Amino acid sequence: MGSPDAPAADAATVWEYVTPGEYRVPSAPVDQTVKTGLAAFWRKLRPASAPSDQLLTSDTDVENLSDERLAGFVPPPAWDDAAAALDRALNGWTDRPPAASWAVLTLGHPHSGHDKVLRLWAGTRGWRLVREPDVPETLGEHGGWFDGLKGDGSPWVLPRLERCFLRHVHGLALVRALLSKVGSGELGRGIIGCDTWAWAFLRQQWRGQGFPMLVAQAFDTDRMAAWLANLASAGGEAAFRQANSLRYVWPPAGVSDAPTSDYLRSLVLHSRGIPGVAWATWRRSLVGVARIPEAEPSTALTTVLVRPWKELHDLTVPAEGPHESGLILHALLLHGGLPADMLPLVLPLTEDEIAAGISRLEAAELVVRDGKRLEVSVVGYPAAREFVAGRSFVTD
Amino acid sequence: MDMGISAELTEQLKQIDFVQIGLTVLWAVMALVIIQRLLGFLADRFTGHVRLYLLGAVPVMRLIIFTLTLIFLIPRIVEPTFENLVALLGAAGLAIGFALRDLVSSVIGGIVSLFEIPYRPGDWVEIDGVYGEVKSIRMRVVKMVTPDDTAVLVPNLKIWTHLIKNGTDGSANLMCVAEFYLHPRHDAARVHQTLRDVALTSAYLRLEQPVAVVVLERPWGTQYRVKAYPIDPRDQFRFLTDITIRGKQALTGLGVEFAVAPTSLPAA
Numbered sequence: 001m002g003s004p005d006a007p008a009a010d011a012a013t014v015w016e017y018v019t020p021g022e023y024r025v026p027s028a029p030v031d032q033t034v035k036t037g038l039a040a041f042w043r044k045l046r047p048a049s050a051p052s053d054q055l056l057t058s059d060t061d062v063e064n065l066s067d068e069r070l071a072g073f074v075p076p077p078a079w080d081d082a083a084a085a086l087d088r089a090l091n092g093w094t095d096r097p098p099a100a101s102w103a104v105l106t107l108g109h110p111h112s113g114h115d116k117v118l119r120l121w122a123g124t125r126g127w128r129l130v131r132e133p134d135v136p137e138t139l140g141e142h143g144g145w146f147d148g149l150k151g152d153g154s155p156w157v158l159p160r161l162e163r164c165f166l167r168h169v170h171g172l173a174l175v176r177a178l179l180s181k182v183g184s185g186e187l188g189r190g191i192i193g194c195d196t197w198a199w200a201f202l203r204q205q206w207r208g209q210g211f212p213m214l215v216a217q218a219f220d221t222d223r224m225a226a227w228l229a230n231l232a233s234a235g236g237e238a239a240f241r242q243a244n245s246l247r248y249v250w251p252p253a254g255v256s257d258a259p260t261s262d263y264l265r266s267l268v269l270h271s272r273g274i275p276g277v278a279w280a281t282w283r284r285s286l287v288g289v290a291r292i293p294e295a296e297p298s299t300a301l302t303t304v305l306v307r308p309w310k311e312l313h314d315l316t317v318p319a320e321g322p323h324e325s326g327l328i329l330h331a332l333l334l335h336g337g338l339p340a341d342m343l344p345l346v347l348p349l350t351e352d353e354i355a356a357g358i359s360r361l362e363a364a365e366l367v368v369r370d371g372k373r374l375e376v377s378v379v380g381y382p383a384a385r386e387f388v389a390g391r392s393f394v395t396d
Numbered sequence: 397m398d399m400g401i402s403a404e405l406t407e408q409l410k411q412i413d414f415v416q417i418g419l420t421v422l423w424a425v426m427a428l429v430i431i432q433r434l435l436g437f438l439a440d441r442f443t444g445h446v447r448l449y450l451l452g453a454v455p456v457m458r459l460i461i462f463t464l465t466l467i468f469l470i471p472r473i474v475e476p477t478f479e480n481l482v483a484l485l486g487a488a489g490l491a492i493g494f495a496l497r498d499l500v501s502s503v504i505g506g507i508v509s510l511f512e513i514p515y516r517p518g519d520w521v522e523i524d525g526v527y528g529e530v531k532s533i534r535m536r537v538v539k540m541v542t543p544d545d546t547a548v549l550v551p552n553l554k555i556w557t558h559l560i561k562n563g564t565d566g567s568a569n570l571m572c573v574a575e576f577y578l579h580p581r582h583d584a585a586r587v588h589q590t591l592r593d594v595a596l597t598s599a600y601l602r603l604e605q606p607v608a609v610v611v612l613e614r615p616w617g618t619q620y621r622v623k624a625y626p627i628d629p630r631d632q633f634r635f636l637t638d639i640t641i642r643g644k645q646a647l648t649g650l651g652v653e654f655a656v657a658p659t660s661l662p663a664a
Binding site: 167168169170171172200201204205327330331346347348391392393394 | 568590593594596597598599600602603604627628634637638641642645646
């Protein structure tokens with residue numbers, strides 16, 4: 001995979017919605033795959049290492065990035081361009097008569113922002129946002145919830161289907177009824193968003209009529225560079241260089257034929273092209289601002305140093321309690337996160353085992369709390385995915 | 397002629413020092429008893445691996461003493477001429493051949509199993525009524541570990557005459573069956589769907605494999621067999637436990653009554 005050229009300014013073109021059959025996970029050349037595999041094997045044998053603080057040379061004057069400057073270079077992603085790309089992909093469907101297909105299912109990977117994209121799209125199109133069912137409705141009587149969904153019969157958007165079921169003997173009736181009613185047209189036209197992990201589970205639980213499906217294409221190296229460059233532009237003109245070699249991560253505008261590092265390729269492979277995961281990892285990689293005036297073509301350019309990929313702190317699943325860790329991580333991935341008090345319903349573990357497992361995973365930064373909900377952390381997602389896949393759990 | 401053979405035999409017997417032989421045997425027995433008692437005494441004073449090594453040394457010492465005694469005694473009983481040695485070794489070879497017949501059969505069984513592959517390490521098999529995971533295939537035996545963590549060594553010669561039931565056959569797919577027995581008066585369709593959902597919502601379920609619930613009517617009630625595959629064959633018992641517990645919870649919630657096994661069979 002070649003190094004990226006200076007990224008195009010139009011970051012809107014990086015977003016593309018495709019069918020699941022057209023989705024391509026970023027892949028590495030064979031030698032890279034072997035190196036990654038050996039690195040993963042080596043990580044299992046040695047304890048996790050703290051990031052090194054040794055940077056370029058003792059002569060380099062590095063200023064730590066303040067929170068404000070960091071927020072400038074890596075602001076929270078905006079999903080407007082993604083919503084516009086979704087709108088372009090849906091245009092063909094919205095123009096067709098409803099009987100052809102009453103709903104479109106849009107799949108989104110964890111931390112890809114798919115629910116935010118759908119909410120934005122619903123706002124631009126004026127479609128109703130549907131309230132997710134609460135736990136009593138999911139496990140018991142849900143007639144009232146369907147009445148609310150049907151509403152006045154206007155088109156609707158349900159951003160998170162993964163919040164409409166529980167992996168429990170009584171937790172599937174609502175989602176099965178929903179998909180049946182949607183397929184029959186009883187609920188009118190709608191867009192359903194669903195996490196890819198949840199769909200991998202649900203498609204085995206419901207064998208009814210299929211829906212047209214869309215998923216945001218994974219970012220390759222060029223798209224990732226364009227997207228990150230667009231985000232970074234909010235912090236002013238900057239050149240991002242590898243801290244150990246001063247090679248550009250991507251060359252700034254006006255610079256050509258400059259050597260670039262393999263950082264972006266590693267980032268794309270690590271994040272599987274998922275923007276949110278790449279964003280969080282990129283954010284952790286920025287070290288500080290260096291004053292290397294002779295290195296930059298323009299004095300207006302700020303040199304931001306990026307930690308080499310090998311120096312990034314590896315997150316690993318704790319060696320203790322692998323059985324509990326696998327079950328908890330998989331349950332959280334399937335449901336897109338769960339309230340802590342729901343875990344005993346979906347796990348064959350005692351409350352003590354669950355509590356101990358969560359404690360270990362939180363300490364390893366693989367699980368985070370958002371209020372009462374537990375989720376697989378954005379920086380921990382690659383390690384969590386690798387772990388559950390290695391234990392033969394079904395993956396997305 | 398008979399008188400000549402008898403005289404020769406008597407002459408040979410006179411040359412054997414029975415006193416020396418008797419004393420040798422007595423010393424050997426005493427040495428064996430002392431070593432057994434000593435090693436046993438020491439083994440009782442230690443724990444863990446040291447104790448096991450000491451106990452394991454007893455049969456080894458027994459073999460060494462027995463061998464040394466034989467080496468000492470044989471030349472004193474049998475004159476070591478070529479003819480005598482051929483006769484002795486021939487008789488010994490015949491006896492050893494009969495004794496080692498099963499060993500040779502097991503070794504050949506091990507070689508054949510390399511080509512036929514009736515089982516592999518990691519397979520869950522049942523051989524001669526023993527069910528467990530194949531841990532290793534050795535020259536003479538197959539080592540299996542049962543669900544109760546008991547190591548069982550099965551001679552390879554079993555493949556000639558015994559049925560070998562292989563649940564995994566080199567794959568990670570092992571069908572597990574959970575059974576429920578219910579009083580006949582209930583909504584079978586509802587129970588069928590409930591038990592299917594119990595299996596489908598197990599955290600241990602291998603989703604890519606099918607789930608089936610077989611319903612059979614018995615004289616004493618209705619039997620439900622939930623057939624599904626766990627993610628890993630090593631999780632089979634956790635899987636069955638999970639299905640059984642949650643199945644019972646779900647069926648109790650439906651108000652279904654469980655069947656009770658009859659204490660005696662009804663008259664034909």
